[in-house]
Every structure is written in structure tokens, then in C-alpha cells.
Amino acid sequence: MVARRRKRSKKWVSWLIILILLIVAGMMVWLVWDNYFNDDKKTDDGDGNESIIIDKEEKKADDGEEQEQKVVEKEEIMQYDGENPNTANELTGVVTYAGTTGDKLTIRVNINQYLSDGNCVLKLLFEDGATAYNDEVGIIGSASTSTCEGFDVPMAGLSSGDYKIIINLNADDKTGVINGGVKL
Numbered sequence: 001m002v003a004r005r006r007k008r009s010k011k012w013v014s015w016l017i018i019l020i021l022l023i024v025a026g027m028m029v030w031l032v033w034d035n036y037f038n039d040d041k042k043t044d045d046g047d048g049n050e051s052i053i054i055d056k057e058e059k060k061a062d063d064g065e066e067q068e069q070k071v072v073e074k075e076e077i078m079q080y081d082g083e084n085p086n087t088a089n090e091l092t093g094v095v096t097y098a099g100t101t102g103d104k105l106t107i108r109v110n111i112n113q114y115l116s117d118g119n120c121v122l123k124l125l126f127e128d129g130a131t132a133y134n135d136e137v138g139i140i141g142s143a144s145t146s147t148c149e150g151f152d153v154p155m156a157g158l159s160s161g162d163y164k165i166i167i168n169l170n171a172d173d174k175t176g177v178i179n180g181g182v183k184l
Contacts, residue, residue, distance in 0.1 A: 085112040085113050086113050086114055088113065088174075089174065090174060090175065090176045091111060091112075091113055091115075091169040091171065091174050091175060091176025092111070092112045092113070092176055092178075093109050093110055093111040093112055093167075093169065093176070093178045094109065094110055094112075094178065094180075095107065095108070095109050095165055095167075095178060095179075095180030096108050096109060096110045098165060098180055098181070098182040099182065100155065100184065101152075103154065103155050103156070104152045104153060104154060104155060105124075105151075105152070105153040105154075105155055105158065105182065105184065106150070106151070106152055106153075107122065107150070107151040107153065107165060107167075107180075107182070108147070108148075108150055108151075109147060109148050109167055109178055109180075110145055110146075110147055111139065111145055111146040111147060111148070111169065111176075111178075112145060113145070113146060113174075114141055114142070114143075114144055114145060114146055115139050115141055115146040115171040115172055116141050116172075117138065117139060117141075117171065118138070118139040118146075118169065118170055118171020118172065119136055119137065119138055119139060119169075119170050119171070120136065120137050120138070120139060120148035120149070120151075120167050120168070120169055121134070121135075121136045121167065121168040121170070122134065122135045122136070122137075122151050122153075122165070122166070122167050123165075123166040123167075123168070124153060124158075124163050124164075124165060124166075125163060125164040125165075125166065126161070126163065127161055127162050127163075127164075129164075132157070132158060132163060133153050133157065133158070135151055135153070137149035137150065137151060139169070139171050146171075148167065155184075158184060159184070160184050161183070161184060162181060162182075162183050163181065163182050163183075163184065164179070164180075164181055165178075165179065165180040165181055165182060166178075166179055167179075167180075
């Protein structure tokens with residue numbers, strides 16, 4: 001007589017694995033939910049200048065529970081060392097590009113202060129100090145600095161050699177001078 005072997009069911013192993021996976025998934029959901037909604041301190045770092053911290057204080061009174069929120073604003077954070085150039089009495093800047101583009105001498109400048117309007121007056125001087133070209137353009141404000149609209153000097157009246165660039169700035173009751181040079 002051949003004895004039959006009894007086959008054991010292994011369904012409990014698959015149910016155990018499913019239960020463990022459900023527990024792990026539940027813990028992950030709880031951790032994400034807890035970290036997302038219970039973040040007591042939030043900062044606004046969009047422009048790096050202002051942060052707000054929200055502190056929650058719970059006070060229990062004899063007749064019930066009371067919850068109070070207190071908003072505290074931090075001091076303005078400077079992104080760099082030194083003084084704010086917008087508060088300076090004089091306008092400052094730099095020639096960022098001076099070179100030939102086709103049949104024109106192109107001159108571009110950057111002004112260190114934010115200005116909404118004003119003007120830039122260009123004097124292009126020969127080596128001997130004589131005026132080679134004059135032009136005036138407006139000032140364009142950018143996010144935190146400004147620039148002149150740009151100078152495009154025709155090359156027809158210019159000869160080869162070194163030129164001195166002087167740009168006088170006038171805006172918001174302030175003046176300044178940007179100096180530079182170019183070799184053609």
C-alpha cells in the first residue's frame with residue numbers, strides 16, 4: 001500500500017507578505033502626511049530677503065483648550081557684505097561690452113543701482129582728448145540694477161586707435177560717471 005503524502009497549503013506565506021507590505025505602505029503614508037502637515041516653521045526664501053516663522057503655542061485654560069498662533073517677522077537678510085548701492089549718493093556702474101559689431105561700435109553698460117528712468121550721455125574721445133562722438137539714451141530698470149538703452153556708434157566717422165569712453169548718468173536727482181576704453 002502506498003501512503004499518500006499530505007500536501008500542505010502555503011497560502012499563509014502569501015497572506016503574510018501582503019500584510020507586511022500593507023503595514024510598510026501605511027507607515028510611509030503616515031510619515032509623508034506627518035512631515036507635510038506638521039511643519040511648524042516655514043520660511044519664504046523666494047528672494048532671500050524676508051522670512052516668516054510661525055510658532056504654535058498651546059495654552060490650556062480651566063474651562064477648555066485654546067490655541068494661539070504667533071507670527072514673527074525676521075530682520076531683512078542681506079545677500080552680500082557691504083552697503084546697499086541704492087542708498088548711495090552717486091551712481092556707479094561698469095562698461096560690460098565695447099566692441100565692433102558689423103559696421104557699428106557697440107557699447108553696453110550696467111548700472112549698480114535700480115533706476116526707473118533717467119538718461120545716459122556718451123562721450124567717445126580720441127587719444128588726444130578730442131570728442132569723436134556724442135549720444136544720449138535713456139535708462140532701463142531691471143530687477144535690481146539698471147542699464148543704458150545701448151549705444152551703437154557708426155564706424156564711418158571713426159579711425160583705428162584707442163578711444164576713451166565716458167558715460168555721464170543722470171537719474172533720481174543723482175549723477176555718476178562710468179569710464180571705459182576701447183581699441184579699434
